[in-house]
Amino acid sequence: MPSPSPDGQSGQRRPALHATDPEIAALVRDEERLQTETLRMIASENYVSTAVLEATGTVLTNKYSEGYPGRRYYEGQQVVDPVEELACARARALFRAEHANVQPYSGSPANLALYLAFAKPGDAVLGMSLPMGGHLTHGWDVSATGRWFRSSSYGVRRDTGRIDLDEVRSIALHERPKLIFCGGTAVPRAIDFAAFAEIAREVGAVLVADIAHIAGLVAAGVHPSPIGHADVVSTTTHKTLRGPRGAMILCGAEHAKAVDKAVFPGLQGGPHNHTTAAIAVALREAATPEFGAYARAVVANARRLGEELAARGFDLVSGGTDTHLLLVDLTSRGVPGKPAAKALDRAGIVVNHNAVPYDTRRPFDPSGIRIGTPALTSRGIGEEHMPLVATWIDRVVDAVRTGRTGVEEQVRAEVRELTAAYPAPGLPVD
Numbered sequence: 386m387p388s389p390s391p392d393g394q395s396g397q398r399r400p401a402l403h404a405t406d407p408e409i410a411a412l413v414r415d416e417e418r419l420q421t422e423t424l425r426m427i428a429s430e431n432y433v434s435t436a437v438l439e440a441t442g443t444v445l446t447n448k449y450s451e452g453y454p455g456r457r458y459y460e461g462q463q464v465v466d467p468v469e470e471l472a473c474a475r476a477r478a479l480f481r482a483e484h485a486n487v488q489p490y491s492g493s494p495a496n497l498a499l500y501l502a503f504a505k506p507g508d509a510v511l512g513m514s515l516p517m518g519g520h521l522t523h524g525w526d527v528s529a530t531g532r533w534f535r536s537s538s539y540g541v542r543r544d545t546g547r548i549d550l551d552e553v554r555s556i557a558l559h560e561r562p563k564l565i566f567c568g569g570t571a572v573p574r575a576i577d578f579a580a581f582a583e584i585a586r587e588v589g590a591v592l593v594a595d596i597a598h599i600a601g602l603v604a605a606g607v608h609p610s611p612i613g614h615a616d617v618v619s620t621t622t623h624k625t626l627r628g629p630r631g632a633m634i635l636c637g638a639e640h641a642k643a644v645d646k647a648v649f650p651g652l653q654g655g656p657h658n659h660t661t662a663a664i665a666v667a668l669r670e671a672a673t674p675e676f677g678a679y680a681r682a683v684v685a686n687a688r689r690l691g692e693e694l695a696a697r698g699f700d701l702v703s704g705g706t707d708t709h710l711l712l713v714d715l716t717s718r719g720v721p722g723k724p725a726a727k728a729l730d731r732a733g734i735v736v737n738h739n740a741v742p743y744d745t746r747r748p749f750d751p752s753g754i755r756i757g758t759p760a761l762t763s764r765g766i767g768e769e770h771m772p773l774v775a776t777w778i779d780r781v782v783d784a785v786r787t788g789r790t791g792v793e794e795q796v797r798a799e800v801r802e803l804t805a806a807y808p809a810p811g812l813p814v815d
């Protein structure tokens with residue numbers, strides 16, 4: 386049913402917001418439309434369920450609860466304590482961890498808390514370099530973690546596109562870091578947590594596995610788990626895990642106190658209780674067989690899309706993927722990453738431009754794009770659609786190179802046909 390006016394439906398769905406602030410109501414409605422009509426392929430994004438959305442929008446946002454369940458600095462915790470206890474218990478059960486802290490506001494503060502827990506300013510730390518696929522908070526120089534700590538970085542091998550564990554070991558032996566980070570934002574291949582743990586043990590470092598991107602895959606057993614290898618695991622809750630924006634830290638009992646103290650009072654004040662509730666809901670969902678099937682489909686989609694792109698002459702970093710994402714070097718296609726990503730966006734396929742290992746272009750205008758399958762898989766789009774998606778990407782990228790017009794509009798119309806057939810979780814059906 387077409388909506389009567391551009392923001393008519395937001396008035397129906399959110400009458401109070403519409404009455405109080407029609408500008409924001411209309412923008413929310415626009416974002417809903419965008420998320421409905423486009424193929425969202427940013428590797429860190431997803432669609433949360435309606436249940437998670439509902440938990441996020443509750444009166445729990447009104448409550449202050451500095452401290453931890455049973456040890457708070459404010460009264461009136463009769464409801465908030467069991468909410469946080471449920472979230473922690475579900476996190477421990479899902480990941481088989483001895484301890485869980487669900488209070489970090491997001492992935493970056495979760496990682497900062499680990500520096501506070503296990504290192505002092507000026508200490509050596511080691512992480513994957515940002516342009517090779519690491520995260521800012523793993524010691525990159527523009528981040529506080531790179532400015533306040535003596536950070537060094539490892540990368541991937543030029544010939545294989547895979548993490549160079551010999552390099553990790555030799556830097557670790559030379560620099561003697563207090564903290565070693567593994568995991569990243571543009572790592573298409575499975576992380577060898579056992580190998581990282583061996584290196585960390587050899588040099589006496591605390592190993593942090595940052596599974597922000599792959600937490601949902603780990604929960605479902607589709608990616609090996611770092612539990613039992615890494616001393617501490619940090620993760621966001623909003624990527625493949627399909628929860629609200631937030632984060633968690635998991636660890637063994639021996640590190641529980643240090644981690645909790647670092648998050649509060651070390652770094653944060655009151656936890657975001659509405660987010661904690663939504664994390665609990667997402668963890669309950671992630672423990673279901675349906676979520677297991679979802680995670681397997683995410684990886685199957687990425688693998689199939691990789692094969693289809695490779696067959697069309699696209700150059701995949703590391704030759705493929707074990708996870709939810711592909712890193713594509715567009716150099717051989719004669720198109721830089723940014724114009725390709727912008728053209729794909731206009732065609733209704735949303736990806737991000739991304740540096741590739743040993744990129745000769747500048748970070749703001751790199752050679753590649755990163756493509757992820759978590760969000761479209763949440764709509765039920767499957768492997769059988771990947772040849773079509775690869776064809777769209779191929780046509781749009783080729784049109785950027787040749788300057789051919791009309792292709793973006795054509796693809797956009799075709800994308801809309803597919804997205805209309807696969808409604809997204811949490812969004813209204815027009």
Ligand SMILES: *Cc1c(COP(=O)(O)O)cnc(C)c1O
Binds near residue numbers: 429492519570597
């Ligand atoms: C996304 C991500 C983060 C940071 O999460 P934010 O919630 O954006 O702060 C940290 N580490 C890795 C590996 C990530 O992918």
